[in-house]
Amino acid sequence: MAAPLVVRERVDLHAAEIGLTPRRLVGMTLAVGLTLIFLLGMAGGIMKAAQGNLIQLQPQTFYALLTLHGAGMISTVVLLTAIALWYVLQEQLGLKPEVLLFGVVAIVWGLLAAAVAVLIGGFGPAWTFLYPLPFLGTWPAWSTGLFFFGVLFVGIGFAVFCLDLMAGIIRTYGGVLNGLAWDTWIPALRRKDGKVAPPQVIAATMVAIDGLITVAAGSVLVIALLAHWFSPRFPIDPLWIKNLTYFFGHTIANLAIYVSAGVIYAVLPAYTGRTWHTNKVYALSWAISLIFVPWAWPHHLYMDFVQAPWLQIGGEASTYIATIPATVVTIFGSLLLVYRSRMRWRLGSTMFMAGILGWLVGGIAAMLDATIPFNEVLHNTLWVPAHFHTYLLGGVFLFVLGFASYFIGERPVEGPWLKSIEWCFFTGLVGFLLMFYAGGIEGVPRREAVQPAPGPILAEIATGFVVLLLIGLVAMLIEFWLRARSSAAVERERSA
């Protein structure tokens, strides 16, 4: 028989003593994360300007910036989406801020370590750090080790988030199967109180399980690389480690989208005034994504002819099977939620709906690239960064901005200032992405400091759009800061 539970209150008291409220923690993390996104975006803009011959950059500096931009953006986006989902679920699942704080600190430490390795050490084998490149470059050995320790810390931070989420789901819904709403299909799982997990909890459960699988793969990868760094006698099979790198890298980037879906499920109803209900279709779609998302990575290795054919075919099939169900139910669900709802079109809701469009376009571009006959043409061209910038910058990041706007509080009326910010931001975003796609269609290779024609002219035009995008982003951050200040003032008046 299960033993009675004794809930310990010491931890909660400790959190209150140090003033660590969920709102303060999330607010601080948003501020740090959005500032990092801006700085890393600047690094991206500098790379574009160098490719467009607008400025001169040493190739070593270019590849170091490329490494920082890639690793930093993925880690920061994971951090920002994770805290957004944590915030919308923390009351419901009884999550504790000090646990999240540990996760946030681990990820920020990881990012700092990677930044030092790149900016001081000059570490530059790109964020994919494909073996044996990290051990062959011109950078010092310490920067290689420090970078891998940084990746390990980011993994630990994400693991904290996943385990804590899983614990909260089990505590609240009695098990992960109920968290996935399988009780809508299996009567034996149904709870006596009739409580069914809402869609955001289904998404969180899927993320927690797949996140742990991804972190396990990432730990083996980083420990193997660190072992080789400590002792070069430690043997590494390049194909094995490449598979593992993409298993970890692809899946963690992919999971940021699914984390965001959870945020959409929780926040969009606040704008539409409607509730998002769980049903059998949702439960089934997310179950399919749960199973197939960790199997999509082999689509990055189509050109590795020694790879087992079943992995190549499985990768293509999994990409389709994993992506379509959850994407379709989320997009259709969002549209139905908005249709004739008299939704308040504010900065947050605009960002959410635009983000859904970016998710859709980026997803289709990704599936095209994951289709073997297309990949024969598009592999390692600018089409690849085009698709992941579409669903990360034009999708996930817009969800983060939408969440930030919702979190800080919307303005009752949006004036021309806000409209011009949106226009500036979206014009920059769309133009920048189109230049990437044009480069992909023209077969311009990616990850190159010096590109063949028409790469430079496209990069030159893209630089202009990046400037617009960054101006829009800065203006949006100023808007958030102004709103946060005024809501803090209102809060102070209330308490006085």
Next chain:
Amino acid sequence: MKTAQRLWPLALLVLVVIDIFGPLAFGATEPPLSLHHLEHAFLLLAGGVFGIAYVRRRPLSYGDPLWLFAVLGLGTLSLLMMLPDVYGTVDAQPVLHTALHLGFVVVGWLGGYAAERYAPRLGLGWQLLVVVTGIITATGFGSPPPLA
């Protein structure tokens, strides 16, 4: 049903004891590296089962984040225990090798225990980490390329 519930921990314990002390007693040959990784995963998993079962037999207080951090630390430790520089030293000496295998059971036990102390049934999360890590290490951790 009750007999089966009483028997399975005993059966698992017998398997673990044979696995750990068998080579020492009978001088069995070393399995291939991938199987050896799976053997470590089995020992961690079995330890985890006992750790989880132990917590469920006694009143527990849960929620202290330290238990969660212990889970992560133990997960990393289990991987570090498989590093050649650690493993190579003990591999040639049967007694030390046996002790290290016993260590895997202890780490597994602690991991399962710590996870359950943080939240009931979170031990499943620990076991998931152990299984996935075991499978992945078995596919090539510490192995040279096939043609090397």
